[in-house]
Amino acid sequence: MKKLALILLAILVGPVAVLAGEFKATVVKSDKAKNQIVVRNENGEQTIELKGVKGSEHAKEGARVTVKVNDKNGKVSEIAPG
Numbered sequence: 001m002k003k004l005a006l007i008l009l010a011i012l013v014g015p016v017a018v019l020a021g022e023f024k025a026t027v028v029k030s031d032k033a034k035n036q037i038v039v040r041n042e043n044g045e046q047t048i049e050l051k052g053v054k055g056s057e058h059a060k061e062g063a064r065v066t067v068k069v070n071d072k073n074g075k076v077s078e079i080a081p082g
Contacts, residue, residue, distance in 0.1 A: 021068075021069060021071070022066055022067060022068045022069060023041055023043075023066070023067055023069075024041060024064065024065070024066050024067075024082070025039035025040060025041040025046075025064075025065060025066075025067055026039065026040050026041070026062070026063070026064055026065075027039055027059050027060060027061055027062065027063045027065060028040045028045060028061070029061060030059055030060060030061050035049065035050045035051055036048060036049050036050055037050060037059045039065065039067065048067065048076050048079075049076070050079075053076050053077065053078060053079055054077065054078040054079070055078050055079040055080050056079055058079050058080060058081045059079050063081070064081070064082055065079050065080065065081060065082065066079070066080045066081070066082050067079055068080065
């Protein structure tokens with residue numbers, strides 16, 4: 001029972017940790033027509049909408065980037081190299 005509770009907690013809290021601050025990732029796919037990218041990090045893959053995101057020119061396939069997330073609304077605010 002304890003194991004199940006810990007697994008559920010990890011599933012629920014894990015994505016929230018990704019939504020705050022910043023994380024490093026690799027750009028897996030860049031779709032200019034849809035104005036979005038797919039990035040991969042240790043938590044899996046995530047699609048990011050690039051509209052209004054600073055530094056989106058750094059989001060080229062294969063690039064290592066730092067994704068900065070707005071703490072207030074959980075949306076990506078900037079993509080930086082590295």
